[in-house]
Amino acid sequence: MEELLRELTPQVLGFLTRRYAQFDLCEDAVQEALLAAATQWPVDGVPDNPRGWLITVATRRLTDQFRSESSRRRREDSVAAMAGAEELVAPAADSVGDPDSDDTLTLLLLCCHPAVTPASQVALTLRAVGGLTTGEIARAFMVPEATMAPRISRAKKSIKEAGSQFELPPAEELAERMKVVRQVLYLIFNEGYTASSGESLQRVELTAEAIRLTRMLRAALPDDGEVAGLLALMLLTDSRRMARTTADGSLIPIDEQDRALWDHAQISEGTTLILATMAQGGVGPYQLQAAIAAVHAEAPSAEATDWPQIHALYVILEKVTPNPMITLNRAIALSQVEGPQAGLDLLATLDDNKNLTESHRLDAVRAHLYERAGQPGKAREHYLAAARRTTSLPEQRYLTARADALTS
Structure with a gap:
């Protein structure tokens, strides 16, 4: 159920934001719908149309909010024009189930807006696209929820004040914005793979979420070599996870790890992906880092590692x-x-x-x-x-x- 909710989060939020144009209010409504699902579905069962259920519940939350605002502010023209309460009805089942309405890329770009600080970009991406609650994000970064909640609120406010529309940026801006999206996903992965603080070396929930989101981005941009390189890098790096620590959580360096514990299915997937991507030309930094990770992954032992090839790749990367x-x-x-x-x-x-x-x-x-x-x-x-x-x-x-x- 948790996996389903995270998969549906960007679909539901994208649908609502595209329809009602108010990202901050829609994001709050989706979070409330997710909490309602987490409470009700284990008792009542997952509905036949879970996406439609979430959209309906989130829309009701928006209806209540707009009606309250309309009453308090006497239906300001801007609110009434954008989303009058009489227009807020549950979407038709056929539009809810439209398989072509995947707004994941647009959401990622919105969460990684240049008006938002890098730390807040990470938090907002995890919440709006990843479906994590504020509490889950706070625990992942080991800060109080009271600290994380304002950070996310400020990020949404910055996007609103920047006048951002829920649409892909112009072609001339897309390449630069995509750099930020990839960097944010990489930051999430790195924090999960080697936690910057605390008792645990790894935070598996963050690495898993980074890989999941990057897979989604890869599906949206199948021809983007750097997205493919980023996904390959994550898979190849994460393949060593089970061998990185002892039973008591102590760190084991790569040259002392039991390579039988490495995830060879991930190694195979990552290696195949990076080889196919690099063969297309136009190699970027994530592809080069993935190639380095592949050389490590293919070595049967630390002594057999092809260090001259790794150094040559680092020279190019530098x-x-x-x-x-x-x-x-x-x-x-x-x-x-x-x-x-x-x-x-x-x-x-x-x-x-x-x-x-x-x-x-x-x-x-x-x-x-x-x-x-x-x-x-x-x-x-x-x-x-x-x-x-x-x-x-x-x-x-x-x-x-x-x-x-x-x-x-």
């Missing part, structure tokens, strides 16, 4: 999308090809990057390379520095354990 995190990862690959000192020399070029120096990742990679270079004192120093900076408890425990192992 040229396509210059980014300090890409350089950080290239340093690891370079150290496997030319030795740890070569990797350390490349890391030195990142010492002036404030975002990285304030993060734990630069210290963590530097510690790893110093350990491989036979310099345990420096390695321990950087492991401890990384442990102090991370807010993820599993990462903190892992880094501290590596440092402690170097004192014996």
Whole structure:
């Protein structure tokens, strides 16, 4: 039932927003309809036309809201013209069941509007397109619901104030807006795959939701190579999930993982997808990252990993999308090809990057390379520095354990 509700959420919200044009009010009404379904369906059973049921219930909520507003504000012209209460009736069954009315892409673009901050784009996407409640989103990001609710409200208000219409942007804007959509989905996946804080390394509900939404986006844009690359990257990365932690939740690095636990069905799907996509030309950053993930996934053991190929792909990726995190990862690959000192020399070029120096990742990679270079004192120093900076408890425990192992 939960999966069905999440699948129907963008369909119902898209239908209502296209019909009544008020995204913020429609989104609130859909959330109320979802809560009603979660309460009633387990008792009464799933209706024959669940989408029509949700639209009918949400429409009634809108009817009540518009009537209240009409009474309080004496039916302002703007409200009456857009959605007079006498016009708010349950849609006909044939229009409700129209298989061609998939507004997922339009909703994603609206939630990722440039007027909305990145953090709010993520929250609004999870709620409006993913069907998560405010409480679920708050728990996923480990903030109080009282903090998340205003964030979502501000996002909807920003979209309304920007005068956004429920329609695809002009062709000249679409490419830039799609970059934001892909980035938001990637952020959701990353937060689920390696949680930025808290007791758990992974938040499976977020990775699963990111993959589900990206599949939906892929269905809407089958010719978009970067959407295909993003989906392949998620599948290939997530394939390692079961091997990443011990029974007590401790982190296991990729070179120590039991590869028999990797999800080979996901590896096969992701590899097939990225090979087909890259063969079409016009390779972008998500496709390149997926290709790197595929090389890791295809290696039968850590020792058999084709590091020269991975490093070559990172060199291309760095040229396509210059980014300090890409350089950080290239340093690891370079150290496997030319030795740890070569990797350390490349890391030195990142010492002036404030975002990285304030993060734990630069210290963590530097510690790893110093350990491989036979310099345990420096390695321990950087492991401890990384442990102090991370807010993820599993990462903190892992880094501290590596440092402690170097004192014996």
